[in-house]
């Protein structure tokens with residue numbers, strides 16, 4: 001048994017998680033915290049979620065707890081609901097052969113934590129800890145690698161990547177998020193297993209890409225994607241961009257200048273691409289429809305930050321054309337691009353525009369037909385018309401008037417405007 005490092009103690013682990021471990025052990029089973037939670041606690045970072053590995057079979061785990069969700073009984077996994085938290089409890093497991101580079105053909109349940117750790121991808125993810133006994137299990141030197149800032153496969157990298165091609169991308173994702181160097185043999189194996197990687201389901205790829213993008217060092221991650229060849233399999237559209245040193249540097253700096261929000265960083269990644277390349281790429285990676293729609297509107301209104309907006313009315317028209325949700329990201333993207341290119345006048349101009357946009361929006365002016373003081377029915381009443389194209393035309397006329405002068409957005413003013421409009425035919 002390894003000595004437990006001081007960062008690991010009962011005190012840092014939530015009581016409901018300790019209870020799950022204790023319930024299993026009282027019933028005569030072994031139970032450990034494993035994987036990401038141990039890695040994060042050792043880095044001094046808060047753990048996101050707690051995974052438990054146990055000698056108990058899933059059927060027994062189900063009996064031992066009051067509230068459980070049978071998330072993956074076949075693979076030995078159930079989720080125990082412990083107060084407000086879901087704790088994933090998985091039976092010690094080994095994996096059979098991988099015929100397809102995606103999923104093991106079978107899983108076998110084991111009695112021993114060390115064999116369970118051996119199936120895990122990287123040494124820093126293959127440590128276990130039992131807080132009650134202060135038992136720390138680290139058969140592959142994960143703690144040492146973590147302290148040295150190294151990401152290393154458990155076992156032979158080529159073999160591990162050929163079992164599950166996603167691990168190639170996970171290597172780059174963990175290196176990028178945690179700012180680790182990829183150990184030499186692990187790094188060298190990635191380009192050799194790109195064909196295995198290409199067989200992985202697109203949803204799994206997207207999920208890892210998202211984690212990389214919202215992480216602490218997305219620029220570093222993108223550089224690794226390029227140098228390992230993974231980028232050519234995930235986003236071949238970008239390969240040309242990263243083949244020029246300067247363009248690659250801009251791309252990296254642009255992403256890093258953006259706040260860690262997924263849609264923003266995704267747009268930042270693709271920002272130099274024509275819409276005919278960027279939008280199909282997002283569709284191919286099966287991003288949610290809402291994300292694809294936001295990207296489409298960002299690309300459609302790319303010109304917003306270059307538009308000539310000499311007065312408040314033209315500024316309101318420009319904001320209305322983009323829509324409120326796209327304006328912030330468009331300013332962020334333009335500012336990030338300007339920073340990547342060295343800041344200067346361009347950045348100052350964008351920040352000045354941002355200040356004006358903020359002021360304009362603070363007054364909460366009506367920017368769309370839905371925000372007019374009269375709704376469709378009231379417009380019909382005022383005009384004495386039945387539903388039809390004339391009503392839409394009238395609404396657009398009113399919007400045009402209030403974009404010019406927001407104080408006209410009252411019932412009386414609009415009724416007067418409509419009388420004039422009708423009189424003009």
Ligand code: ATP
Pocket residue numbers: 034035036037048051119120121122125126164166167211
């Ligand atoms: P995160 O903080 O991103 O959730 P994590 O380490 O918890 O990081 P998960 O993807 O949630 O990562 O997986 C939990 C654990 O399961 C990992 O720490 C690792 O031990 C193991 N694991 C996950 N995916 C794989 C894989 N493809 N191959 C081998 N082991 C894996």
Ligand code: MG
Pocket residue numbers: 036049
């Ligand atoms: Mg996790």
